[in-house]
Amino acid sequence: MHDDTPNARECLARQLAEAVAEALRHDLEARERVLLVVSGGSTPVPFFRALAAMDLPWSRIDVTLADERWVAESAADSNARLVRRELLQGKAAEASFTPLTSDAQTPEEGAAEVAARVAALPWPASAVALGMGGDGHTASLFPDSPELALALSTAEPVVAVRTPSQPQPRITLSADRLHQCPRHFLHITGEEKRVVLGRALAGDDTRALPVRAFLASPLGIYWAP
Numbered sequence: 001m002h003d004d005t006p007n008a009r010e011c012l013a014r015q016l017a018e019a020v021a022e023a024l025r026h027d028l029e030a031r032e033r034v035l036l037v038v039s040g041g042s043t044p045v046p047f048f049r050a051l052a053a054m055d056l057p058w059s060r061i062d063v064t065l066a067d068e069r070w071v072a073e074s075a076a077d078s079n080a081r082l083v084r085r086e087l088l089q090g091k092a093a094e095a096s097f098t099p100l101t102s103d104a105q106t107p108e109e110g111a112a113e114v115a116a117r118v119a120a121l122p123w124p125a126s127a128v129a130l131g132m133g134g135d136g137h138t139a140s141l142f143p144d145s146p147e148l149a150l151a152l153s154t155a156e157p158v159v160a161v162r163t164p165s166q167p168q169p170r171i172t173l174s175a176d177r178l179h180q181c182p183r184h185f186l187h188i189t190g191e192e193k194r195v196v197l198g199r200a201l202a203g204d205d206t207r208a209l210p211v212r213a214f215l216a217s218p219l220g221i222y223w224a225p
């Protein structure tokens, strides 16, 4: 018989979706429009699906990404493609999505246009949902990126990022921009990431483990095995 008991990761995704929905509802009581910042990758998929099913005034919600690979939205590894496919469906299709790419050939050439687009969103964001890689990166703040120091220090909304460990050039919201939100949620799963998070919590060198840039402020850590 098929066991349809939700597994730990599905339960986690629903809890995160409920917490993010609550943050959006709270801010919508006082603001006409609110902003949700989400991350890409594989972990967020059940979270996106759970949030998309939530009864929210989606037409008053702006959605953007914490980072993006500088690829066409038709590319398999586009975060915008992931968000449109998994989050902006059903009721959530009424949300307004702001992608982080342009027609420019490189993120360096496109950064000014994307920065203006991002800056025009209803900051501060109501919720920022972050992931983390096994190297302790979050968004596209990578330890091996030559632009990491800039991304951790600039007041610019976005930074073009070229990382030896990643096949694609990327664009990321700067740490300063990602901090323009009272609520951050870190969504990670599995033993490897639990160990990395433990190392991050035990030290303070943000360049070694960039996720540390978000451990000094209130952070909802959503982890399941």
Ligand SMILES: O=C(O)[C@H](O)[C@@H](O)[C@H](O)[C@H](O)COP(=O)(O)O
Pocket: 039, 040, 041, 042, 043, 044, 066, 067, 068, 069, 079, 130, 131, 132, 133, 137, 138, 139, 140
């Ligand atoms: O563009 C991206 O890949 C994400 O924004 C990135 O920061 C992600 O959160 C981590 O790489 C974890 O990715 P997984 O969820 O696939 O492990």
